[in-house]
Amino acid sequence: MACPYLAYRTQAGDAQFDEPRAYCTVADRFVQAMRADICNDRYGLAHDEHCEIYLGCADDGGGGTDQRRDRSGGNP
Amino acid sequence: MSYEAFLADEPVIVTAALTGGVHGKEANPNLPETPEEIGQAAAAVEDAGASVVHLHARRPNGERSFETDRFQEIDDAVRRHADDVIVQHSTGGTGAPADVRHLPLRTDPPPEMASLDMGPLNRYDHLTSENSRALIDSLHAEMVDRGIKPELEVFNDGHLNELYGLCERRDLADPVYATLIFGPGTLSRPRPRNLLNAIDSLPDDAAFNTIGFGRHQLPFATMGILFGGHVRVGLEDNVYYRRGELAESNAQLVERVVRVARELGREVASPSQARDLLGLRE
Structure with missing residues (x-):
């Protein structure tokens, strides 16, 4: 299951793309290609094991809440 | 070298x-x-003096792809746009399972070269790209079967030991071609003495290629030229032309390093010369 903080956007700030790209709603930025595989739990990677941003949120008690998911604009 | x-x-x-x-x-x-x-960029860097293009594949949204079909699309585009440039596929892939790491080797025709990471390196805070010896041997075996020249990527001094281990375990065609990589994290610290030490530590008659990540790209390329090696530049390793100024293109970075080489009295190899130097099949 993909990270609840992952969204796919074509625009944020000054950045604009033709194809929707992986966007971290916690870090408020488009993510690197390699990190997008962690966000999407691909190739055996897992956001709740390998992503320091997600784990930091989990430590703060906010990991994976519906409130966060809603704020992100939803997953693809 | x-x-x-x-x-x-x-x-x-x-x-x-x-x-x-x-x-x-x-x-x-x-x-x-x-x-x-990527095809257009390959043609532009070839015109600027590059003889090898190192390629990764991506999905339409920029995310990683390891699929043979995607590499095939890229190779077809490179051959459509460029003249004679040598195609080198990456077999790197943090987190990707071993069977997936083999997929870039299976295009038709196969790439003339492919990268082979010599050992583990850390990524982010919770991830390690393992590159076990078993995987390295398995990738090398398929490269041999398909006539692909391995480019041995040495991310730190420990990987020099791994390179020697690979040479003991497997029969590597001459010349052994090692890429010495400098930068942050698990990489060798980017200091000139470390490059000299790495060169001195290579097997006799090995050829070497030099990579500096980020701001170290130009100085390490310059040292690589002076010390008799080869060089890699490009947006994979460095997105800036100078501090605070994004590079306009891969070709812009190639043009600069070609100017440096010529100012230092070294000509730039054509693809044909590069094939001779690396022992590639014509």
Whole structure:
């Protein structure tokens, strides 16, 4: 299951793309290609094991809440 | 290979790492991601003096792909746009399972070269790209079967030991071609003495290629030229032209290193010369 903080956007700030790209709603930025595989739990990677941003949120008690998911604009 | 190669006027092979698999257009919008963009970039860097293009594949949205079909699309675009450039596929892939790591080797025709990471390196805070010896041997075996020249990527001094281990375990065709990589994290610290030490530590008659990540790209390429090695530049390794100024293209980075080489008295190898130097099949 993909990270609840992952969204796919074509625009944020000054950045604009033709194809929707992986966007971290916690870090408020488009993510690197390699990190997008962690966000999407691909190739055996897992956001709740390998992503320091997600784990930091989990430590703060906010990991994976519906409130966060809603704020992100939803997953693809 | 050493300073003697510089004195002997051996031409320098310039490899352009066009796209990579870590960052993308979010870091520099000029970084090519689609097959068509990569094909056009390959032609531009070849015109600028590169004889090898190091390729990764991406999905339409810029995310990583390891699929043979995607590499095939890219190779087809490169051959459509460029003249004679040597195609080198990456077999790197943090987190990707072993069977997936083999897929870039299976295009038709196979790439003339492919990268082979010599050992583990850390990524982010919770991830390690393992590159076990078993995987290295397995990738090397398939490269031999398909006539692909391995480019041995040495990310730190420990990987030099791994390179020797690989040479003991497997029969590597001459010349052994090692890429010495300098930068942050698990990489060798980017200091000139560390490059010299790495060169001195290579097997006799090995050829070497030099990569400096980020701001170290130009100084390490310059040292690589002077010390008789070959060089890799490109947006995979460095998205800036100078501090605070994004590079306009891969070709811009190649043009600069070609100017440096010529000012230092070293000509740049054509693809044909590069094939001779690396022992590739014509």
